[in-house]
Amino acid sequence: MGFSKIWVHGESTEVGAATITLELLAKARELADVVEVVMAGDADAVAAELGDHGASTVHTIGALNGGLVGPRLASAIAAATGAGEGPNVLLCGTTYDGRDVAGRLSVKLDVPVITNVVDLVVDGDRLIGQEPVFGGTKDVFTGFIGDGPAIFLVRPKSFPAEPSGGPAATVAGLEVGDLGGTGGAMVGERFAEESTGPRLDEANIVVSGGRGLGDAEKYEMIETLARLVKGAPGASRAVVDAGWVPYAYQVGQTGKVVKPTVYLACGISGATQHLVGMKGSANIIAINKDAEAPIFGIADLGIVGDVHKVLPKLIEALEARA
Amino acid sequence: MDVVVCVKQIPDPADPGELDAETRTLRRDVKLILDESDSYGVEMALQLVDSAGEGEVRLVSMVPNSEMSGLRTALAMGAASAVLVSDEALAGSDALSTAKVLAAAIRRSEPDLILAATESSDGYTGTVPVQVAELLGLPSVTFGREVTVADGVATVKRQTEAGYDVVECPLPAVVSVTAGVVEPRYPSFKGIMAAKNKPVDELDLAGLGIDPTTVGWSGARQEIVDVVDAAARESGEVVVDEGDAHERILAFMDELKVL
């Protein structure tokens, strides 16, 4: 099967290439001779940055004009593969669009997808994906059998994004094939939820709140604390499901993976599905009134205490310093 | 409007799962329940049919072993009927094989809308809904957090990195919904009694026209090569708050020079 030619699904934001794309490029160039990006949208805007991170070519299907990425990019990659110009390996991020691309392409090429990958290891002439299960207590290693290309969905924060100092990538057009009935969904208005401070998955400090806060109003303590330490507020699924904060705040298996320098968990029990999202943090501080809470099993500093007592004092002390 | 909801029956996630020593996959020969993630799709489907004023909610599910207690839960919530694809040969199916089976079952009923969870709680590959859509040649909107239907078009608020997009999608289509988007109803006693008599059409692979060697273990095109215990994270100091815990926290952060 081989992995000499890897394509990375490129995603971008208003300010440049998405971090996940740069993370995937860092790993890809460690593994393969030919590393290229395949994306929708304005490739010229990110060609220099992608080149700096090791991509030699950026294949783009051009503007989407409101269409969704998934069916369009999948049909283009399938066509390239059919013409013998596709990759041996496609790396997509576990993102909203990454899953659409990987899923659609898997049907078109009739190959499975290896998902939730956090590392890729070489096994002869193929790549093996490492997937953590049971809250990260076990690692499962999975490889493809049969003809490729091999499609991997890789979780964000699996690899550090680092520039390698290459020249700007060459931009090349890629043709979208016949979409049949699959391309009908169209994006109308786009809404950005207001947020200040750093992004949850990029913040140096994350302050997360759980059900132990008691009620929605008390979550304000988390927001205040996050602002004071120039960090980002996060949450357990329990409080997201309860509607205290939007889904974008969720840390864990079905939310964001975060790896800040400090993760402060307040009133969070430490369910395995929460731990997979934050146990990669460099330092973990936990406040919980239950000395038996599982979160203490991975905390560098555990405080057995009441969030309603500890947090107001912490806020007061930080305000006094400011 | 007819809505098909794809539902999965899974081992209770409250029980710590176990890997089968031989197949190295999650043991599923335990009691199965309705995946909570799917209860949101069922609820949303019931609400959409209700506001359309006509049509019904039908379920599609796949298991290797005839299990249907999870389906009964969704029927008790108000779904009208279910198709259960049950065949021993399905054990070990990857997401693509699962999608092929679900798509074949859905094809028999020609719904206007197909709902699914964004991902199952036990496997969480998160690819099945879009694979089903591609197999059926349909458009899809994943990560839906609000869905309305009017004049043959679904309007979906789709979760994005920054907030959400409003996506318009002609029906028929596949929409996947995130957890917590609606409040799933508890089955009433009447609902539970009624569910016992609702039709569950049990099919095997032959009945669905699928070659058993293309799914399950025999059709798998990926293999687990190893399972290892992950390195455990060491825990540090645990102190009981004596009114000075905030000082401990600040000292810890000062040490790291992050403030």
Ligand SMILES: Cc1cc2nc3c(=O)[nH]c(=O)nc-3n(C[C@H](O)[C@H](O)[C@H](O)COP(=O)(O)OP(=O)(O)OC[C@H]3O[C@@H](n4cnc5c(N)ncnc54)[C@H](O)[C@@H]3O)c2cc1C
């Ligand atoms: C498939 C699946 C996926 C999931 N994905 C995620 C995910 O991505 N992220 C996630 O977070 N969860 C996820 N969960 C849910 C997870 O299993 C837990 O239910 C959830 O994390 C619990 O949230 P919590 O810790 O806030 O609440 P609880 O478990 O209820 O814990 C509350 C804690 O607060 C403590 N407490 C109470 N009062 C106080 C007080 N006054 N002061 C201090 N401490 C107090 C309690 O001792 C307790 O430990 C998932 C579950 C499933 C099945």
